[in-house]
Amino acid sequence: MSTPPVPTVETERMILRGFRDDDHAAYTAMRADPEVVRYLIGGEALIPFAEEIAASRIAAFNEGWRRGYGVWAVEDRVTGQLIGQAGLARLERSEHVEVLYAFAKPWWGRGRAREAARAALRFGFETAGLDRIVGFVVPENAASARVLEVAGLRSIGTIEYNGFSVLGYAITAEEWRRTS
Numbered sequence: 001m002s003t004p005p006v007p008t009v010e011t012e013r014m015i016l017r018g019f020r021d022d023d024h025a026a027y028t029a030m031r032a033d034p035e036v037v038r039y040l041i042g043g044e045a046l047i048p049f050a051e052e053i054a055a056s057r058i059a060a061f062n063e064g065w066r067r068g069y070g071v072w073a074v075e076d077r078v079t080g081q082l083i084g085q086a087g088l089a090r091l092e093r094s095e096h097v098e099v100l101y102a103f104a105k106p107w108w109g110r111g112r113a114r115e116a117a118r119a120a121l122r123f124g125f126e127t128a129g130l131d132r133i134v135g136f137v138v139p140e141n142a143a144s145a146r147v148l149e150v151a152g153l154r155s156i157g158t159i160e161y162n163g164f165s166v167l168g169y170a171i172t173a174e175e176w177r178r179t180s
């Protein structure tokens, strides 16, 4: 089966596009950085398998666009480097759509996640026609919780997810339209 086309979205400083085969080395390096994967599913335990994880995530992200939304490779406009991932994904065994983002460490603290999360929400509501987008973070991941808050999601309390207590956030299409 052929992979679906992935729409490209440009933000002020980044290009959100489909992952390519030549992203594999840079994406593997991200998945092998303990600080980047600490709060991602599987965490540091998966670092020995970073190459395989990178290949399978790239394939799954591209395939996921069949739903009309998905996760992009994030490229820096100036350097052309792959600097992260961002986008929307359906939570396993549910109808909920989650906003996701992760950046290589040198790019942290420069408003990149905020810029990418805003672009993902805009795409989800204005192009994909979603009604609601959620976000989940472990309580220790203060940076990610802040990204969700500055992107306009509101807290919906603590939720049990895959055996963990996570902080839940959500924004509806109506709330998005009112605030952006």
Ligand SMILES: CC(C)(COP(=O)(O)OP(=O)(O)OC[C@H]1O[C@@H](n2cnc3c(N)ncnc32)[C@H](O)[C@@H]1OP(=O)(O)O)[C@@H](O)C(=O)NCCC(=O)NCCS
Residues within 6 Å of the ligand: 035, 036, 037, 039, 040, 101, 102, 103, 104, 107, 108, 109, 110, 111, 112, 113, 114, 115, 136, 137, 138, 141, 142, 143, 144, 146, 147, 150
């Ligand atoms: C979480 C992550 C994506 C944040 O990316 P970032 O580009 O550094 O975030 P931004 O610079 O856009 O910051 C957004 C907000 O978070 C705040 N923030 C950033 N790092 C923070 C930290 N360590 N503690 C508290 N707040 C933080 C920023 O100050 C900013 O808030 P402000 O607008 O009120 O100043 C990045 O740390 C990362 O890739 N982490 C590893 C992967 C990950 O955990 N992904 C999320 C899984 S749920």
